Amino acid sequence: MEAVANNQxxxxxxxEIVAPPNWEPVIIGILCNWCSYxxxxxxxxxxxxxxxxxxxxxxxxxxxxxxxxxxxxxxTTADGVLxxxxxxGDCHYITGNYFARRRFLxxxxxxxxxxxxxxxxxxxxxxxxEGPKFAKVVAKVTEDIKKxxxxxxxxxxxxxx
Amino acid sequence: xxxxxxFVCFCGANIADFVDVNQVVEEVKRIxxxxxxxxYKYMCSDPGQQQIRDAIxxxxxxxxxxxxxxxxxxxxxxxxxxxxxxxxxxxxxxxxIREHSSWVHQKDKKAATEKAIDLVRMAVxxxxxxxxxxEISVPVTxxxxxxxxxIAGIQAALDIADARIPVVxxxxxxxxxGKMAQLDETFPTLDCSxxxxxxxxxxxxxxxxxELIPYAEVLELEGFVGNYKAKIKKKASYVNFKTxxxxxxxxxxxxxxxxxxxxxxxxxxxxxxTPFPQAVPNKPVIDAEHCNMLTKGKCGICAKVCEKGSIxxxxxxxxxxxxxxxxxxxxxxxxxxxxxxxEYGVGRFKDIITSLEFERMVSANGPTGGVPIRxxxxxxxxxxxxxKCIGSxxxxxxxxxxSKICCMYTTKHTILLHHKVPGSHSYxxxxxxxxxxxxxxxxxxKAQVDTAATYLRGRVxxxxxxxxxxxxxxxxxxxxxxxxxxxxxVVLATAVIPNKDNPDLARLLGVSxxxxxxxxxxxxxxxxxxxxxxxxxxxxxxxxxxxxxxTVAQASACAAKVCxxxxxxxxxxxxxxSSVNNEFCSGCQNCVKVCPYGAIVTEExxxxxxxxxxxxxxxxxxxxxxxxxxxxAVCRSMAISLAGFSDPxxxxxxxxx
Numbered sequence: 001m002e003a004v005a006n007n008q009x010x011x012x013x014x015x016e017i018v019a020p021p022n023w024e025p026v027i028i029g030i031l032c033n034w035c036s037y038x039x040x041x042x043x044x045x046x047x048x049x050x051x052x053x054x055x056x057x058x059x060x061x062x063x064x065x066x067x068x069x070x071x072x073x074x075x076t077t078a079d080g081v082l083x084x085x086x087x088x089g090d091c092h093y094i095t096g097n098y099f100a101r102r103r104f105l106x107x108x109x110x111x112x113x114x115x116x117x118x119x120x121x122x123x124x125x126x127x128x129x130e131g132p133k134f135a136k137v138v139a140k141v142t143e144d145i146k147k148x149x150x151x152x153x154x155x156x157x158x159x160x161x
Numbered sequence: 162x163x164x165x166x167x168f169v170c171f172c173g174a175n176i177a178d179f180v181d182v183n184q185v186v187e188e189v190k191r192i193x194x195x196x197x198x199x200x201y202k203y204m205c206s207d208p209g210q211q212q213i214r215d216a217i218x219x220x221x222x223x224x225x226x227x228x229x230x231x232x233x234x235x236x237x238x239x240x241x242x243x244x245x246x247x248x249x250x251x252x253x254x255x256x257x258i259r260e261h262s263s264w265v266h267q268k269d270k271k272a273a274t275e276k277a278i279d280l281v282r283m284a285v286x287x288x289x290x291x292x293x294x295x296e297i298s299v300p301v302t303x304x305x306x307x308x309x310x311x312i313a314g315i316q317a318a319l320d321i322a323d324a325r326i327p328v329v330x331x332x333x334x335x336x337x338x339g340k341m342a343q344l345d346e347t348f349p350t351l352d353c354s355x356x357x358x359x360x361x362x363x364x365x366x367x368x369x370x371x372e373l374i375p376y377a378e379v380l381e382l383e384g385f386v387g388n389y390k391a392k393i394k395k396k397a398s399y400v401n402f403k404t405x406x407x408x409x410x411x412x413x414x415x416x417x418x419x420x421x422x423x424x425x426x427x428x429x430x431x432x433x434x435t436p437f438p439q440a441v442p443n444k445p446v447i448d449a450e451h452c453n454m455l456t457k458g459k460c461g462i463c464a465k466v467c468e469k470g471s472i473x474x475x476x477x478x479x480x481x482x483x484x485x486x487x488x489x490x491x492x493x494x495x496x497x498x499x500x501x502x503x504e505y506g507v508g509r510f511k512d513i514i515t516s517l518e519f520e521r522m523v524s525a526n527g528p529t530g531g532v533p534i535r536x537x538x539x540x541x542x543x544x545x546x547x548x549k550c551i552g553s554x555x556x557x558x559x560x561x562x563x564s565k566i567c568c569m570y571t572t573k574h575t576i577l578l579h580h581k582v583p584g585s586h587s588y589x590x591x592x593x594x595x596x597x598x599x600x601x602x603x604x605x606x607k608a609q610v611d612t613a614a615t616y617l618r619g620r621v622x623x624x625x626x627x628x629x630x631x632x633x634x635x636x637x638x639x640x641x642x643x644x645x646x647x648x649x650x651v652v653l654a655t656a657v658i659p660n661k662d663n664p665d666l667a668r669l670l671g672v673s674x675x676x677x678x679x680x681x682x683x684x685x686x687x688x689x690x691x692x693x694x695x696x697x698x699x700x701x702x703x704x705x706x707x708x709x710x711x712t713v714a715q716a717s718a719c720a721a722k723v724c725x726x727x728x729x730x731x732x733x734x735x736x737x738x739s740s741v742n743n744e745f746c747s748g749c750q751n752c753v754k755v756c757p758y759g760a761i762v763t764e765e766x767x768x769x770x771x772x773x774x775x776x777x778x779x780x781x782x783x784x785x786x787x788x789x790x791x792x793x794a795v796c797r798s799m800a801i802s803l804a805g806f807s808d809p810x811x812x813x814x815x816x817x818x
Contacts, residue, residue: 041261044259045260057815
């Protein structure tokens with residue numbers, strides 16, 4: 001089989017699908033317990049406001065995040081996924097976030113190969129002290145996903161029809 | 162069939178003002194597994210917890226969801242409520258509707274309520290997949306290893322041993338005492354350092370619970386909290402400590418002279434030596450690098466003069482092993498080499514010395530009998546210039562941080578100079594005077610009055626020679642002018658830096674270290690003596706520069722932590738760790754590679770029951786596993802599961818939104 005350039009495949013998602021009025025995306029945030037989850041708690045304690053689209057799932061470490069979780073999220077309930085861990089070098093489990101970073105890059109390539117827009121899944125480093133940063137990250141991800149519109153590709157209900 | 166109870170908290174007005182808690186309850190009741198749902202003003206209060214306990218019994222709940230604040234806040238509280246009602250505490254899930262909803266979506270009650278409902282729904286779905294977990298008991302070896310025999314190590318060892326816990330104290334050099342043994346007097350009280358330190362050193366040597374291993378290094382540490390095994394290399398001393406009486410005949414007759422490290426190379430020691438007269442243990446060692454007998458095979462004088470026959474030129478390094486439960490790292494610090502300060506003529510002018518060299522000279526047991534001299538001509542200096550922050554707070558040439566102790570010891574040096582050399586005068590070039598500490602500011606103020614030293618705020622730009630004097634040119638920023646001081650002697654307060662082998666030791670122990678090489682504490686404020694690795698603690702300058710009172714306090718804190726760890730025969734450990742299902746394990750060992758703790762090993766099991774053919778599977782050491790879940794994500798046969806964050810739990814959360 002001839003190799004196909006990546007950019008030819010990325011266009012499977014159809015941006016022309018018009019979002020229904022008042023449509024709000026669902027974003028799943030998978031956060032590590034020690035940095036990003038604590039950071040998101042700090043956003044709350046500091047009363048910093050951000051868009052309400054994100055649903056947060058707590059995991060011990062970003063290295064716990066199986067690519068399966070991302071695929072399952074996009075396939076079932078989510079329009080986008082944010083994975084967030086400790087800053088490089090700060091991992092509570094010494095090296096976990098390095099594994100997470102490498103695995104995430106590969107997963108992202110796979111997802112864009114099968115046709116998802118690259119902004120559907122995003123990765124960030126948020127420390128336990130970065131409450132304002134977490135709010136900014138969520139606002140940006142939400143905005144990106146809103147621009148992309150509802151995710152129809154590979155959604156289970158579409159296969160059922 | 163799962164029977165879930167949901168308890169929604171108002172948190173006073175914190176949640177109820179921004180989330181419609183009644184609507185949350187109504188929506189959640191529609192989930193078919195939810196058998197009971199209610200809300201209450203303060204779920205964490207005793208009446209709130211009582212509602213949970215009652216409902217568990219009345220509705221025969223199989224799991225509980227509390228929708229309230231962050232699990233990082235009250236997870237323990239609610240787990241205990243479950244436990245009190247006779248339920249496994251790990252059947253609890255918390256929906257964080259305060260930090261993640263009511264506090265961050267205060268302008269949109271509808272959206273905040275919708276989100277809260279989703280979060281509760283996710284928690285309910287997760288809780289259905291929760292399993293009963295039980296705390297793990299790990300046996301504890303009640304013996305502590307203290308690495309480093311300076312004041313930090315001495316204090317930690319004595320405090321632990323006084324609690325009747327055996328201690329193994331390993332010191333790299335031939336004697337304990339560390340840097341403090343090199344000091345003359347200590348700020349801010351001008352106590353004689355030796356007078357307060359040497360009794361403690363003797364206590365260490367004579368303590369029935371302390372095993373002192375001098376002239377040794379830790380080579381390996383394996384195992385986990387409560388169950389470490391340390392491999393220690395005892396370097397060959399070529400002297401049998403059991404028979405040696407420390408009489409000193411050997412080092413008096415030894416013909417080889419070597420620069421004396423204890424006195425910063427100002428005088429010489431012999432090739433067979435004790436580092437200083439009050440050394441503990443007071444037994445000599447042979448410096449194999451310089452001994453004629455060991456290098457050239459000629460001499461043997463020490464063996465001839467030793468009446469006890471304690472000299473053994475054929476002694477070899479010895480490896481010993483000790484089983485221990487906890488480690489205190491107290492390896493101290495080094496001093497920065499001021500060579501990059503070329504404009505000061507460091508290395509070219511003999512009369513520029515470091516503070517520790519000055520300290521040795523003014524010490525009563527020092528190489529010059531307590532009087533400072535100029536290394537160039539042996540004259541007693543009258544005008545001495547002290548320059549602070551050499552390497553400290555200097556991003557260009559040295560390090561960024563403040564070394565913390567230099568302001569105080571330089572003040573002390575001006576006093577010592579004033580006492581020991583009548584008619585002398587001190588000039589101090591400084592950036593700031595940092596005298597935060599009990600009695601410190603008073604000490605500086607008093608010294609400035611008593612010694613009438615000239616304090617010049619500014620950096621020195623150049624030092625050059627004129628005749629036999631040194632001219633120190635610098636800026637006095639307070640008058641905004643360049644000043645020149647004629648000096649007999651210049652003393653550089655060099656920065657405190659971590660030992661060169663600190664990162665190696667940190668890697669060996671499995672603890673993290675910062676960009677400078679200091680070992681990292683678990684939390685900068687709330688866990689200052691623990692490392693991220695359970696059972697390993699930090700005392701003294703291994704962690705960051707600090708003075709003697711702080712070091713002693715930290716060492717005692719380490720001892721308290723060690724005693725706490727050893728207070729029971731077994732230790733309780735969080736059960737949220739990984740486990741392997743042998744049925745599925747293919748033995749690929751990907752998990753072994755990613756485990757940051759080396760907690761996964763392989764074992765051989767029969768192919769089937771009774772079969773003689775064996776296959777390899779992964780095995781997780783419960784004591785070592787910290788529950789990060791790296792192994793779960795790389796396991797391609799899905800044989801590993803992480804309790805508390807298993808695949809079914811997380812997938813349930815994802816699909817339930």
